[in-house]
Each structure stands twice: as structure tokens, then as C-alpha cells.
Amino acid sequence: MTNNQDLMLRIRRMTKVFFPGTSNEKIALNRLNLDLKEGEFVTILGANGSGKSTLFNAICGTIELDDGIVILDNDDISWAKEHKRALHISRIYQDPQLGTAPNLTIAENLALAYTRKASPSLFPLNKKDHRFFREQLSMLEMDLELRMNTKIGLLSGGQRQAVSLVMEIISQPKLLLLDEHTAALDPQTSARILEVTNKFVRSAGVTTMMITHNVQDALTNGDRTIVFSEGKIIHDYYGSERDKLDPNDLQRLYG
Ligand SMILES: Nc1ncnc2c1ncn2[C@@H]1O[C@H](COP(=O)(O)OP(=O)(O)OP(=O)(O)O)[C@@H](O)[C@H]1O
Ligand SMILES: [Mg+2]
Numbered sequence: 001m002t003n004n005q006d007l008m009l010r011i012r013r014m015t016k017v018f019f020p021g022t023s024n025e026k027i028a029l030n031r032l033n034l035d036l037k038e039g040e041f042v043t044i045l046g047a048n049g050s051g052k053s054t055l056f057n058a059i060c061g062t063i064e065l066d067d068g069i070v071i072l073d074n075d076d077i078s079w080a081k082e083h084k085r086a087l088h089i090s091r092i093y094q095d096p097q098l099g100t101a102p103n104l105t106i107a108e109n110l111a112l113a114y115t116r117k118a119s120p121s122l123f124p125l126n127k128k129d130h131r132f133f134r135e136q137l138s139m140l141e142m143d144l145e146l147r148m149n150t151k152i153g154l155l156s157g158g159q160r161q162a163v164s165l166v167m168e169i170i171s172q173p174k175l176l177l178l179d180e181h182t183a184a185l186d187p188q189t190s191a192r193i194l195e196v197t198n199k200f201v202r203s204a205g206v207t208t209m210m211i212t213h214n215v216q217d218a219l220t221n222g223d224r225t226i227v228f229s230e231g232k233i234i235h236d237y238y239g240s241e242r243d244k245l246d247p248n249d250l251q252r253l254y255g
Helices: 050-062 108-118 125-140 157-170 187-203 216-222 241-243 247-254
Strands: 007-018 026-035 040-045 067-072 089-092 175-179 207-211 224-229 230-239
Touching: 007 050, 026 067, 026 207, 026 230, 040 050, 040 216, 040 247, 050 067, 050 089, 050 175, 089 157, 089 207, 108 125, 108 157, 125 157, 125 224, 157 187, 157 207, 224 247, 230 241
Parallel strands: 040 207, 040 224, 089 175, 175 207
Antiparallel strands: 007 026, 007 067, 224 230
16 A cells, blocks of 8 residues: 555545536536656546646646645645645646747746746856756757757747756656647657657656547556546556556547
């Protein structure tokens, strides 16, 4: 049995109903329970509208819950303000435009992420910090460490997602939430970003949830795959059971 102390995230009875009491009533999260161990990397599948992004919104405090509890690293954040939670929770969206400031350079974007969260400081960053940024960027193997003074707005979508990933990782979050962060990219770039996602998640050991509509990606990345339906988790696969899953069977199950 897992000791509660080893759990990075505990969610109990998480409930969100949109437009309650009207003909448009939508139960987006239906008394959802979920535990994540520290360092666990979970992939999330589920049909459109099944509540996956709402789960992320509820964890981040973007929406207020109707009921339920969210405990992050033994801290009850159920009612914490969004900006407080953002100190410990990082999120990357599908749209590469969202994570980065286009008129700032790569170095400036990284500095913002770094000083805002990991190393809150009013002082300019020193050479050591810049060396650290260069090292992190070089892990991408995209030559972006040679372009630290390039404005983000000049980069491709894939490059921007890669910089977003570095930004979120260097801010040392307790939880990383990836909401279809490769879905807007071409297949080759998407595969590349997934590869670096794995590399960063594993080397930082950060607890991660990744939403995807690609069954193959869901099974080949991370340690565990959960399947959403109508605001609930209907399947939770890990270990040998997950290893034995046939992607086609899984596709039929939720598609
Ligand atoms: N802010 C909101 N106001 C009203 N309804 C919402 C809001 N956010 C989500 N919903 C509704 O809640 C349900 C779940 O939406 P959600 O975005 O979580 O789905 P999803 O699983 O992320 O789907 P997709 O795969 O399309 O991204 C949907 O019916 C959606 O229309
Ligand atoms: Mg979504």
C-alpha cells in the first residue's frame, strides 16, 4: 500500500457541474478520485468533452470546484487562488502561442520563468544562470542554445513548445500538466517534442499528467494510463496490465 506521504497529488470527490439546474446542465467532473505518486508520469485518454481539461482547470484553480478536495504535496490547495497554485503547478497548452512571450528573447523568457518561480529574485541573473539555461536548451538538441537572443515570436510552433517545456521545467514545479501539447504540431515535430518531454520529465523526476488523443503515445509514454468518460476515470492501467494492452483495443474502448 502507498503511504500518503509518498503521494504528490490526492484528489477526492472532485465535482464540477456547468450550468446547473438548466437544460444545458453538464456534469464535467463527477466525484472524481485520483492519486499520483511522486515522480509518476500519467497519460490521459478520453473522448472530446469527457472532462480532461476541466480536471486540469480544477487542479490549477482556473475554475472553482462545486465539491471535492485537492491536496498537492500534503498541502490542501482546494481553495487556493490560481496564482498561488501556479508557483507549484506548470501547464503547457495545445496552442504554442500561449506559453511564451513573443516579443521577448528565449533568454528573457527563461529568465522570467526562473525568477518568477524557482529563484524569486529582483536581481539580474548572473553568468551561472545563463550557463544553466544554455545547458537546458542544449538537451533539446534543436540548437536553440545558440539562439538565446532570438525573439520567441520568430520560432516555429515546435520550437516554442520546446522552449515552453524548458521554462516549465526550470521553474521546478511539483506537478506538470500537459494538455495535448503536441497536438498542433506536424507528426515529426510532435514525436520530437514527446521525446524531449520524456527526457525532461525523467531527468527532473517531476510528477506529470499528459492528455493526448493518440493511443499509441499514451501507451508508450509514462508509467500509467487513465481513461476518462463523462467526468470519471473508467480505466486505470499500469504495470504489466498496461504493457499487455493492444492500442487498437484501447482505441475501440474510448473512441
Ligand atoms: N468554462 C466552461 N463553461 C461551461 N462549460 C464548460 C466549461 N469548460 C468545459 N465545459 C464543458 O465541460 C465538458 C468537459 O469539457 P473539457 O474541456 O474538460 O473536455 P475535454 O475532455 O478536455 O475535451 P477535448 O478532448 O475536446 O479537449 C464539456 O461538455 C464542455 O463543454
Ligand atoms: Mg481538453
